[in-house]
Amino acid sequence: MDIIDIEALLRTYEDYLVHVRRSSENTVKAYIKDIRRFFEYIQKPPKDIVRSDVEKFVKALSKGEITGGEVTETTISRYISSLKTIFDYLQLIGVVNENPTERVRHPRLRKKIPSFLTMKEVKAMINTFDEEKELKYKTIISVLYFCGLRVSELCNLRVEDVSFYPPYIKVVMGKGNKDRLVPISDSIIPLLEKYVERYKPKVYFIESRGKSIHPATVFRIVKRAAQRAGINKKIHPHTLRHSFATHLIMNNVNVKIVQELLGHANLSTTSIYLHVADKEKFDAVKKLVI
Structure with a gap:
């Protein structure tokens, strides 16, 4: 898939997030950025992407190779969620037959006790x-x-x-x-x-x-x-x-x-x-x- 095709896909997916899922502006921006980085790294069309490609990307992400710096477990988990949603969408519109992120594990997150007011x-x-x-x-x-x-x-x-x-x-x-x-x-x-x-x-x-x-x-x-x-x-x-x-x-x-x-x-x-x-x-x- 060339860069023009990726951008065309991201535009239609952004419309889906905004108008169908009614996602917040911040969520849409984060998802689009994550997905763009994934396709730029993998350099494959969606139909050819398999679970090992996703795991390879996550491994590179955890090493700081994607963002150019250290990333937290929360950020890694967000990337996986971003990829899951785009492949759910691609499955919905018939571009792929199955979601390659389905069995990709999220990192174990340390639960912080949230701050609250009296x-x-x-x-x-x-x-x-x-x-x-x-x-x-x-x-x-x-x-x-x-x-x-x-x-x-x-x-x-x-x-x-x-x-x-x-x-x-x-x-x-x-x-x-x-x-x-x-x-x-x-x-x-x-x-x-x-x-x-x-x-x-x-x-x-x-x-x-x-x-x-x-x-x-x-x-x-x-x-x-x-x-x-x-x-x-x-x-x-x-x-x-x-x-x-x-x-x-x-x-x-x-x-x-x-x-x-x-x-x-x-x-x-x-x-x-x-x-x-x-x-x-x-x-x-x-x-x-x-």
Whole structure:
């Protein structure tokens, strides 16, 4: 396959990611970059690529030969996921008969206990925005926390996906290509109703100049809220999702329910929040000093 064919393939695949899978801008960029590097290294048309080619590429990647520097297990795992999705797509459109990444193993990732906020800190972040002058910002922080959304899910959330009667958010094609329903907390329904009445969003629930809000803008809003609230931790939009999950576990919500609310494909991913709760318990006991 020559370079022109590769670029043509990547353009059609990018359209598929954006319009069918509704992947975030950052995800699309990462996948396209990973896949381009793979084809440039292997120099074979998709139909001729086999499992050993993928494993050869992963080995070169782990040695730093692809990127020109050391890469983490997380990055290697992302490359494998990128390749799996492109070959799933090629299988879907009939270019290949089977996915050569099917039995390629992901590196074992060390699970880090995610950082999270206390309920008091979350409340301070939400309340740092004035409801009259900064209603949109207050709404963004509230939806991220109370619905446990990923930033890409917030940015892609459409008006039609938000229901007030009954109150729920439909997350369409979230990570893992899986839809889910997330109930809206009674405590933020008045805020969301006020937001809709004032801004009258047409396509995307959180709009900026008629388009979906950019993830970088959401990141800046979250950082601003943390700074105003006097929180010195390293905060990003996903911190609110971690906090949502952690607080549910701390309030004895069944981990399976938390898994469904977060949209995790595997229970093992959600189980990390059990360790967070355990850490809190140990830290509490350590304060008992005689």
